Amino acid sequence: MTMPLVEMKDVTVRFHGARTVHAVNGVNLTLMPGETLSILGESGSGKSVTLKTLLRLLPENRTEIGGEVRVAGADVLSLDGRALANHRGGVVSMIFQDPMLALDPVYTIGDQIAEAVMRHEGVSRQAGLARALDMLTRVRIPSPERRMKAYPHEMSGGMRQRAMIALALACRPKLLLADEPTTALDATVQIQILLLLRELQREFGMAMIFVTHDIGVAVEVSDRIAVMYAGEFVETGTVRQIIREPRHPYTKGLLAANLHGAVKGERLDAIPGAPPALETKPTACSFAPRCPVRLDGCESARPPVAHFDPGRMVRCIHAVEPAMA
């Protein structure tokens, strides 16, 4: 039987400092090799923190991480030294909204990719450069030989995004973490990058976790969706299940607010209010203050978690008893 590539068990992330933030509050996730999951949620819901936990990119001294994180058999929370260095970039790599977070402005694109390959795989500079050229070709940068010698600032936005993807995939990671990599791009460029990621993901057989607040983007790139609210997954399922039979009231509201097929001149089904501040550990349903189908118990106890098929989960009192508004 195939082992899961990623297993997160009851993961919590809390930041200490001027104010405490309960950013992630019990995330459970299993991802098989080659599978793609989108994490869908609003600003501040904990999407980026979840990804950074998988790469151990959070500030060690102010962050308290609980639970268990395993990637490709390794216990991520206890990695250090060489093992951690190999984990980052070798096993798991990440792409961002702003490519300048990943690219070094003072080196050419070719040198940066070659250097990463040499460091992780111990190959010669020549082999590193050959891989760099191959990667630039695969991400379809026009005239790749010439672009090997280009600096990041000499490229257009879409091209920089491609270069960042080439760098992230150069060492053939098993898992690619994508944190809103297309949010800042123009519509006609965004779809090009989404299709490219889909194609490379299939070609390399890697798993992908794609963070976005755009449902349409999640539909284009992933097999499964996890809907995140206030640091928790409130609903998970296949893309079809989430789009066609959403069961959590927040997911339903989000789909309505996406305005896809909204009728002109009719009022939108807006979710009132705003997400909570996360200063305390949740003791009730975090969505309760905004929920249109809230029951008396919702504000005093944690909602039950209903599991249907493997991978189909809903965290709502109504999900257990089918009667739902």
Next chain:
Amino acid sequence: MSNATSPSPEAAAPVPASRAPLLSVNGLRKHFPLKGGLFGRTTGVVRAVDGVSFDVAEGETLGIVGESGCGKSTTARLLVDLITPDDGQILLESRRLGVDLDVRELRRHVQMVFQDSYASLNPRLTMEDAIAFGPRVNGMPAAKATALAHELLAKVGLEPRRFAGRYPHELSGGQRQRVNIARALAFSPKIVILDEAVSALDKSVEAQVLNLLADLKKELGLTYIFISHDLNVVRYISDRVMVMYLGEVAEIGPVETLYANPTHPYTRALLAAMPSMDPDRRTEEAPLTGDPPNPINPPSGCRFHPRCAKAEGVCSAGSPGLFKLPSDRHLVACHAAIPGSGHSLAEMPA
């Protein structure tokens, strides 16, 4: 197609064709000098807005879409005279700016709300002072301005007793954007330009603000110019839509006509680039390759020709200009749609 789809339920009866538009823009042009080199000499120009013309009827919402850098915000800033055009005319109710309409009056009637709700608010002013500021500068007595501020806070759904004394950092993004809208309304404008005004908001909060905009429009008889890159939002809110490409108008028409029958190849590509929302019909091929070129040295002729699958010799030779299609108020700048243009897909002239 007729104009049956054009007016939204809250808009008044269709504007009779004879009546002058509320706002009219003719041949608007703005080029920014590009400084560079050792002595900061001008090394080129950015053709940010290059001959843009359109009308806005009273009570309608005109959506403006197009990719980054195509000149949407520059157009908006020209309309409120935050920057001065190099060329072109702006007419409000048939009065021409600089002739029989002065800037102060234009700015009172045309207000703008920006994307970044935080940057547009002074961190040291309470919400009531932020809203009352404009009217006071324009001579309204302090007590009256404060009362107005409270009234407007209530109007945008923020209970004055709770919110009047708060500072910007004490509000959520959606609440701050409501305050920005209230501030624009303090001038009793006829037209409100919303430049990516809901783009930074979370989806669930965005829907609240869109409902608010619809309510205010109905109640106050406002006219909107709504700039956004979100084609779903633009479709929902607009009566007509203008598509811009590299400083020019590519196509403009009633919203349903434009979405159902996009005529300009760029409009088609833009709509086809929208993520699918149907897991069984995911996008298989990107409608366009490459990034939009920059507006410093725009391509000759039709500026879209290097990316256009239908480009022919005539397209790089000459600029198509906006052509009025037989259907109501639908204009397009594409040789393939202009009879007698010489493009092989164009009809022969009658």
